[in-house]
Amino acid sequence: MKKLAVLASGSGSNFEAIVKQSTGAYEVVLLITDRDDAYALQRATKLGIPTKSISPKNFEDKATYEQAVLDVIRKYGVDWIALAGYMRIVSLTLLKPYEGRIVNVHPSLLPKFPGKDAIAQALDAEVTKTGVTVHYIDEGVDTGPIISQEVVEVTKQDTYETLQQKIRQVEHELFPKTLTKVIREDELVGK
Numbered sequence: 491m492k493k494l495a496v497l498a499s500g501s502g503s504n505f506e507a508i509v510k511q512s513t514g515a516y517e518v519v520l521l522i523t524d525r526d527d528a529y530a531l532q533r534a535t536k537l538g539i540p541t542k543s544i545s546p547k548n549f550e551d552k553a554t555y556e557q558a559v560l561d562v563i564r565k566y567g568v569d570w571i572a573l574a575g576y577m578r579i580v581s582l583t584l585l586k587p588y589e590g591r592i593v594n595v596h597p598s599l600l601p602k603f604p605g606k607d608a609i610a611q612a613l614d615a616e617v618t619k620t621g622v623t624v625h626y627i628d629e630g631v632d633t634g635p636i637i638s639q640e641v642v643e644v645t646k647q648d649t650y651e652t653l654q655q656k657i658r659q660v661e662h663e664l665f666p667k668t669l670t671k672v673i674r675e676d677e678l679v680g681k
């Protein structure tokens with residue numbers, strides 16, 4: 491079974507879904523947050539998952555911050571990394587050793603609506619469809635190879651909250667399923 495670390499910055503509902511919907515391809519061994527007020531930390535404690543809160547504010551630059559993250563990840567023998575609402579751009583320090591094994595979930599049908607405020611962008615654009623993307627990350631932001639996508643319909647009655655809720659429901663199924671798929675495929679290739 492492969493060891494998975496999850497990086498998060500906020501509520502952690504995707505983190506919880508990844509833990510609860512695990513079907514044996516991976517074991518979540520660690521949650522790392524970049525904020526000590528991230529509710530994801532409380533979810534992890536309830537789930538019995540080890541946590542580390544590592545704030546970039548305590549480091550002189552991104553490279554030293556990411557080296558601290560990498561040191562913890564290596565201590566836990568992590569094979570794969572899931573970015574679940576992690577609101578930092580990953581640089582080469584973390585990307586290089588894990589290239590092809592860092593997977594992000596994004597609340598739009600990339601390449602539409604990249605960045606931090608994808609849901610607001612979709613509402614502003616008055617689209618009738620948006621969705622969820624799960625993708626490998628690369629050095630760019632939301633430019634990595636897409637692994638899976640699922641459409642979410644947008645109605646005229648939708649508010650930010652109702653659309654966010656519909657998107658999160660899809661994420662909580664698609665992200666764990668996609669992680670299982672790529673980790674199992676990687677193991678088969680590795681054999």
Ligand SMILES: Nc1nc2c(c(=O)[nH]1)N[C@@H](CN(C=O)c1ccc(C(=O)N[C@@H](CCC(=O)O)C(=O)O)cc1)CN2
Pocket residue numbers: 573576577578579580581594595596597604605606627628629630631632633634
């Ligand atoms: N190298 C990559 N890192 C990350 C990606 C990615 O595709 N490549 N995805 C993001 C998640 N994300 C959108 O899905 C995203 C998160 C945060 C930001 C952003 O601009 N954040 C900060 C910048 C902080 C920093 O310098 O690290 C900001 O508030 O300006 C954009 C997109 C996760 N990481």
Ligand SMILES: NCC(=O)N[C@@H]1O[C@H](COP(=O)([O-])[O-])[C@@H](O)[C@H]1O
Pocket residue numbers: 498499500501502503504505574575576595596597605606607608658661
């Ligand atoms: N650009 C990245 C981005 O917007 N990520 C989004 O942050 C949310 C985290 O929710 P959670 O903390 O409840 O999992 C998720 O909807 C995820 O798609």
